Amino acid sequence: MTQPIRVAINGASGRMGRALLALIREDRRFELVHAGVSAGSDHDGKPVFGELSTSIRYSHDWQLARNANVVIDFSGPDGLAAALTHCVEHGAALVTGTTGIDASLQKQLADAASHIAVLHAANFSLGVAVLTRLLREAAAALPDWDLEIVESHHSRKEDAPSGTALALGHAAADARGTTLEKDGVFAREGRPGARHRGAIGFAVVRGGDVVGEHEALLLGQGERVELSHRATDRSIFARGALEAAAWLAGHKPGAYSIDQMLQSRQAKTTA
Ligand SMILES: NC(=O)C1=CN([C@@H]2O[C@H](COP(=O)(O)OP(=O)(O)OC[C@H]3O[C@@H](n4cnc5c(N)ncnc54)[C@H](OP(=O)(O)O)[C@@H]3O)[C@@H](O)[C@H]2O)C=CC1
Numbered sequence: 001m002t003q004p005i006r007v008a009i010n011g012a013s014g015r016m017g018r019a020l021l022a023l024i025r026e027d028r029r030f031e032l033v034h035a036g037v038s039a040g041s042d043h044d045g046k047p048v049f050g051e052l053s054t055s056i057r058y059s060h061d062w063q064l065a066r067n068a069n070v071v072i073d074f075s076g077p078d079g080l081a082a083a084l085t086h087c088v089e090h091g092a093a094l095v096t097g098t099t100g101i102d103a104s105l106q107k108q109l110a111d112a113a114s115h116i117a118v119l120h121a122a123n124f125s126l127g128v129a130v131l132t133r134l135l136r137e138a139a140a141a142l143p144d145w146d147l148e149i150v151e152s153h154h155s156r157k158e159d160a161p162s163g164t165a166l167a168l169g170h171a172a173a174d175a176r177g178t179t180l181e182k183d184g185v186f187a188r189e190g191r192p193g194a195r196h197r198g199a200i201g202f203a204v205v206r207g208g209d210v211v212g213e214h215e216a217l218l219l220g221q222g223e224r225v226e227l228s229h230r231a232t233d234r235s236i237f238a239r240g241a242l243e244a245a246a247w248l249a250g251h252k253p254g255a256y257s258i259d260q261m262l263q264s265r266q267a268k269t270t271a
């Protein structure tokens with residue numbers, strides 16, 4: 001039997017971390033070697049599965065991840081920066097779903113890809129990967145229609161618009177030969193004036209326990225196209241991230257996308 005992939009999860013005590021731990025426990029492809037939390041976390045030192053017998057405890061000590069083949073990070077910008085440093089120092093691959101990262105951290109991610117395999121995705125669901133392709137096509141086929149992206153998430157989400165909404169916006173802008181820097185509209189209040197031609201607008205809803213909903217509205221005269229995705233269970237993201245980890249482990253250094261992973265898996269199943 002082949003050796004299991006040694007995985008460290010960063011942000012392990014969070015909503016996504018716990019979803020990952022639940023899946024990894026049942027998945028023989030992986031061996032959990034580290035469950036990372038922040039220094040000062042309430043979880044630091046506690047057993048991950050609530051059993052005193054387990055050898056893995058939540059910890060802020062990255063030394064415990066030194067033999068990991070791959071780190072899966074769903075923490076936050078500070079946690080991601082620490083994971084990135086660890087992975088580069090130890091030659092581990094990095095799968096990260098952390099959103100709300102600034103330009104400087106994005107550059108650090110891009111630079112790290114010269115040394116390690118990195119896969120960053122704002123959304124690990126298969127449905128959103130397909131939604132992104134559909135939106136690219138619709139945005140290009142209906143270049144003069146107004147485009148608005150609406151996203152809804154639970155009340156604890158810290159970043160806005162969501163990483164997925166931004167990724168959808170970038171994909172649509174790219175399909176129209178423009179950029180969000182030029183045509184993105186992120187706030188409307190008071191008298192912002194009429195919509196500018198080619199604008200890509202964003203609207204954000206926060207509340208309750210909404211797992212994640214994204215809708216792209218293409219608004220024409222007398223008709224509209226609505227493309228939407230609703231996640232009702234965050235284990236879909238965790239499952240996608242584990243598939244990415246299994247796929248990425250052993251890849252040579254580089255920046256990989258979820259689309260590349262899906263295409264390579266598709267090619268294998270049709271071969
Ligand atoms: N790409 C995708 O498919 C998805 C992406 N996300 C993104 O993943 C991220 C996490 O989301 P979610 O799980 O809901 O958030 P949570 O707040 O529930 O979890 C994040 C966890 O990270 C831990 N953490 C904070 N700082 C650090 C640090 N410096 N080092 C290590 N751990 C740290 C915290 O735990 P503690 O206090 O114990 O340290 C916290 O529990 C967000 O950016 C979110 O947008 C979410 C869902 C899907």
Ligand SMILES: O=C(O)C1=N[C@H](C(=O)O)C[C@H](O)C1
Binds near residue numbers: 099
């Ligand atoms: O914070 C979340 O919960 C989610 N974040 C991701 C994002 O910002 O797009 C993905 C998903 O929608 C859930």
